Amino acid sequence: MTFIESLKQRWNQSRSLLCVGLDPDINRIPESIRNSKTCFYDFCTAIVDATAQYACSFKPQIAYFASRAAESELEGIIEYIHKNYPDIPVILDAKRGDIGSTAKHYAKEAFERFQADAVTLSPYMGFDSVEPYLEYEDKGAILLCRTSNRGGNDIQMLQVDGKPIYQRVAELASGPWNLNGQLGLVVGATYPNEIAQVRAIVGDMPLLVPGVGAQGGDINACVNAGITADRCGMMINSSRAILYASSGEDFREAAANVAKQTRDAINTARGL
Amino acid sequence: MTFIESLKQRWNQSRSLLCVGLDPDINRIPESIRNSKTCFYDFCTAIVDATAQYACSFKPQIAYFASRAAESELEGIIEYIHKNYPDIPVILDAKRGDIGSTAKHYAKEAFERFQADAVTLSPYMGFDSVEPYLEYEDKGAILLCRTSNRGGNDIQMLQVDGKPIYQRVAELASGPWNLNGQLGLVVGATYPNEIAQVRAIVGDMPLLVPGVGAQGGDINACVNAGITADRCGMMINSSRAILYASSGEDFREAAANVAKQTRDAINTARGL
Numbered sequence: 098m099t100f101i102e103s104l105k106q107r108w109n110q111s112r113s114l115l116c117v118g119l120d121p122d123i124n125r126i127p128e129s130i131r132n133s134k135t136c137f138y139d140f141c142t143a144i145v146d147a148t149a150q151y152a153c154s155f156k157p158q159i160a161y162f163a164s165r166a167a168e169s170e171l172e173g174i175i176e177y178i179h180k181n182y183p184d185i186p187v188i189l190d191a192k193r194g195d196i197g198s199t200a201k202h203y204a205k206e207a208f209e210r211f212q213a214d215a216v217t218l219s220p221y222m223g224f225d226s227v228e229p230y231l232e233y234e235d236k237g238a239i240l241l242c243r244t245s246n247r248g249g250n251d252i253q254m255l256q257v258d259g260k261p262i263y264q265r266v267a268e269l270a271s272g273p274w275n276l277n278g279q280l281g282l283v284v285g286a287t288y289p290n291e292i293a294q295v296r297a298i299v300g301d302m303p304l305l306v307p308g309v310g311a312q313g314g315d316i317n318a319c320v321n322a323g324i325t326a327d328r329c330g331m332m333i334n335s336s337r338a339i340l341y342a343s344s345g346e347d348f349r350e351a352a353a354n355v356a357k358q359t360r361d362a363i364n365t366a367r368g369l
Numbered sequence: 370m371t372f373i374e375s376l377k378q379r380w381n382q383s384r385s386l387l388c389v390g391l392d393p394d395i396n397r398i399p400e401s402i403r404n405s406k407t408c409f410y411d412f413c414t415a416i417v418d419a420t421a422q423y424a425c426s427f428k429p430q431i432a433y434f435a436s437r438a439a440e441s442e443l444e445g446i447i448e449y450i451h452k453n454y455p456d457i458p459v460i461l462d463a464k465r466g467d468i469g470s471t472a473k474h475y476a477k478e479a480f481e482r483f484q485a486d487a488v489t490l491s492p493y494m495g496f497d498s499v500e501p502y503l504e505y506e507d508k509g510a511i512l513l514c515r516t517s518n519r520g521g522n523d524i525q526m527l528q529v530d531g532k533p534i535y536q537r538v539a540e541l542a543s544g545p546w547n548l549n550g551q552l553g554l555v556v557g558a559t560y561p562n563e564i565a566q567v568r569a570i571v572g573d574m575p576l577l578v579p580g581v582g583a584q585g586g587d588i589n590a591c592v593n594a595g596i597t598a599d600r601c602g603m604m605i606n607s608s609r610a611i612l613y614a615s616s617g618e619d620f621r622e623a624a625a626n627v628a629k630q631t632r633d634a635i636n637t638a639r640g641l
Contacts, residue, residue: 120471160467160474166482168440192466194491195432196518199392202432210438219466221493221513223520241493246468248495255537257527262534265527 100214100237101278103186104303107153108329110184112369114320115360116305117148118190118336119157119174123165125341127348137162138170142177144340147349148356149182154332156305158190159211175212186214188305188332192241194219200229208233215239217283217305220266224274237279237303242266242295245285245308264294271299281305284323286314286333292322301325303332310338310359320366328367335359372486372509373550375458376575379425380601382456384641386592387632388577389420390462390608391429391446395437397613399620409434410442414449416612419621420628421454426604428577430462431483447484458486460577460604464513466491472501480505487511489555489577492538496546509551509575514538514567517557517580536566543571553577556595558586558605564594573597575604582610582631592638600639607631 098106108114121137130139145155155178162171175187189211193203207216207230215237218227230238243253243263253263263284270280284295286308295304304323308314316333323331339359343351370378380386393409402411417427427450434443447459461483465475479488479502487509490499502510515525515535525535535556542552556567558580567576576595580586588605595603611631615623 122470158471160465160471160478163440164474164477164482166440166444168435168438172438192491193432194464194466194493194513195430196516196520198394199430199432202436205436206432210436219464219491219493221466221491221524222516222518223523223525225518225520227520241466244468244494246494246497248468248497248499251495251541252493252534252538253495255527255529255534257529257534262524262527262529266524269523 099235099279100186101303103184103214104154104332105329107184107186111150111153112364113151113153113360114329114331114333114363114367115152115356116154116156116188116332116334117144117152117339117356118307118334119144119155120161120336120340122161125344127344127346129346135170137165137167138173141174143349144352145174145178145182147353148339149185151353151356151360152185154186154188156188156190156334158336172211179212188215188217188239189213190217192217192219194222194226196222196226200226204230204233208236215281217241220270224269227274231276231279234277234279237281239281239283239305240266240270242270242282243284243288243291245287245314249285263291264298267295267298271302283307286319289315289318289322292319296323301330303330305332305334307334309333310335316359316362317366320363324367328369333363371507371551372458373575375456375486376426376604377601379456379458383422383425384636385423385425385632386601386603386605386635386639387424387628388426388428388460388604388606389416389424389611389628390579390606391416391427392433392608392612394433397616399616399618401618407442409437409439410445413446415621416624417446417450417454419625420611421457423625423628423632424457426458426460428460428462428606430608444483451484460487460489460511461485462489464489464491466494466498468494468498472498476502476505480508487553489513492542496541499546503548503551506549506551509553511553511555511577512538512542514542514554515556515560515563517559517586521557535563536570539567539570543574555579558591561587561590561594564591568595573602575602577604577606579606581605582607588631588634589638592635596639600641605635
């Protein structure tokens, strides 16, 4: 089964469009875990167990692991998800962008070393920076399109032939670049109008939507803007609002509650 | 001393604009080293010793290490360079691009974990994806501007107000984004005219120029296009042509010879 197929199956089976982001920050994880030598593994697998029933996907962010030389814990977390929740796809948030033989090595990192089902990429270097990932036919690649940060305007909103660049990226990713239907796009939750613009361009391509929860994006607005005809098509990501719902010993229950509430709010917004 | 200051000092002291790229590929390194448990460390430190006298900088590419879970060898290589060649700055080629707390973690990875003097970044997410790196005031950040690959045209050559996007990136990086003079730009050697366009925009900002050697860029053309008034301003990178100059036991001498020839060709082109 390909990444996109397993994602669609998971959307249906779980009745959830919630993607749970795994961004472990040593300063914010509960004290009882913080002193463990494998504290990221312990924390993230606890979050996975607490939230899996509410999740359509998990998205570990590699920077949090790389800054602490904790790649082996990241390997372990993804292995744990695959073993215990084989129906839940894992997206490695790495935003890689390079070419030729270098891109092949990044693809190997994401798909062979970390066993991710999909990876996030930057489009700045063009198609041949995406192509090496497509050689893994069962995997997915999710390209940055319109991001939810302040500086997202700096490049993405520059006008080309009367249209912003992020729309050109959406056209390329849903057209000539999408050779085998493996691509998705990142579109921030803070700009619902632009989610709608992207949706109009890309058909039912999966959108990864960060920016709800701690970043304040409006769930109703972004669901209405981005939902497909079958009321799917989105992975709406929440990381910190779930991970750090409580800094106490009840962090598992608190994370589960926020994940459930977020899933439910998304489902209400899409009329389920 | 800041990255830019140490780079300028190294340019002068070494009479070299050659950046030696460290892209270790297990299939191409000599057999005598290949079976070592620390083969990347052994190979790269041998290359460093062989080429240091001809180099203004070293540029390890992290993907080659990440695909083999060899980050600890990369840490060791950079430590080795700092210890044995303290005057030679090290650029971690990582092309990171993310925002806020995630970018802080990537900056920590590059500057604290790996102890790089500078890191390459993608500009697609805008200024706040660059800003966290600038908090390390003695470090540098080198942004992708115009890349030497085929697909580099896909985004970088889109026209905004009659100018290609790569020129807008050059304007931003040399203007409002360059708060403390810590930025440089990546401009591929295969487009000398565009190196000249970038140089006209950015003053004497350092340019990292990949694409000579294995990628076939013309040294004379790119030096003429990118050199500053003081005949510096460029780190002209060669990786594979040096690293794999010989696959035999004479790889050190072969690498040294190619590094010397490349340095000399650059110096001839700049009239030294």
